[in-house]
Amino acid sequence: MPGKFITLEGGEGAGKTTCLMHLEKLIRQSGIDLCVTREPGGTRTGEKIREILLDRGNIDILDETELMLMFAARSQHLNELIRPALAADTWVLCDRFTDATYAYQGGGRGISQERIAELEQWVQQGLQPDLTLLLDLPVEVGLQRAGQRSTPDRFESENIAFMQRMRSTYLDIAAREPDRVKIIDSSQPLENVLLQIDHIFTDVLAE
Ligand SMILES: Nc1ncnc2c1ncn2[C@@H]1O[C@H](COP(=O)(O)OP(=O)(O)O)[C@@H](O)[C@H]1O
Numbered sequence: 408m409p410g411k412f413i414t415l416e417g418g419e420g421a422g423k424t425t426c427l428m429h430l431e432k433l434i435r436q437s438g439i440d441l442c443v444t445r446e447p448g449g450t451r452t453g454e455k456i457r458e459i460l461l462d463r464g465n466i467d468i469l470d471e472t473e474l475m476l477m478f479a480a481r482s483q484h485l486n487e488l489i490r491p492a493l494a495a496d497t498w499v500l501c502d503r504f505t506d507a508t509y510a511y512q513g514g515g516r517g518i519s520q521e522r523i524a525e526l527e528q529w530v531q532q533g534l535q536p537d538l539t540l541l542l543d544l545p546v547e548v549g550l551q552r553a554g555q556r557s558t559p560d561r562f563e564s565e566n567i568a569f570m571q572r573m574r575s576t577y578l579d580i581a582a583r584e585p586d587r588v589k590i591i592d593s594s595q596p597l598e599n600v601l602l603q604i605d606h607i608f609t610d611v612l613a614e
Pocket residue numbers: 417418419420421422423424425426552553555556593594595596597598600
């Protein structure tokens with residue numbers, strides 16, 4: 408049986424990295440081979456593309472350039488890391504994936520879903536995550552949490568309206584694909600959020 412492909416999504420400060428570490432522990436404790444990675448990035452080339460995308464000094468990047476850089480990094484990631492891992496029965500746990508492109512470049516920047524879907528089809532050839540955990544919380548709460556972390560990057564510096572469009576795009580995807588995308592209320596105290604993840608993981612193992 409091929410490995411499972413699990414992605415974590417959500418806005419800035421939603422708790423993706425925190426939850427990813429918890430889920431990583433659960434999966435490893437079950438004796439499953441696991442590859443933990445992130446987007447944009449995850450490969451040598453992808454991490455270089457990530458640097459370009461996150462650098463606040465790059466004020467001249469056009470929206471379509473940003474979109475194609477995301478998919479360029481993703482193509483490298485899928486071919487170099489994700490597909491080979493899944494084929495070798497290794498699970499892949501990824502901090503953000505294509506839903507983030509719909510949310511940021513689509514909802515946030517205003518690029519049409521059709522345009523993004525064309526690139527998705529080209530790069531992914533139908534490959535989708537088996538499970539996506541969407542960490543959802545009010546934008547202001549996430550920004551407050553993320554703000555205590557470090558200097559904001561090019562995306563973290565976007566305005567509240569951008570983040571709200573992004574959040575609603577994520578929620579639209581979850582409403583359209585309830586089997587794949589599980590919404591987690593991450594405005595809850597951390598222990599409750601982690602419990603929600605425990606329940607979902609138990610269900611995944613029972614499949
Ligand atoms: N449920 C929670 N309640 C309170 N603080 C949280 C919760 N989840 C995460 N945090 C804190 O919020 C900050 C952002 O979390 P992080 O996992 O880095 O978010 P993301 O990776 O989605 O940007 C961290 O300082 C983390 O400890």
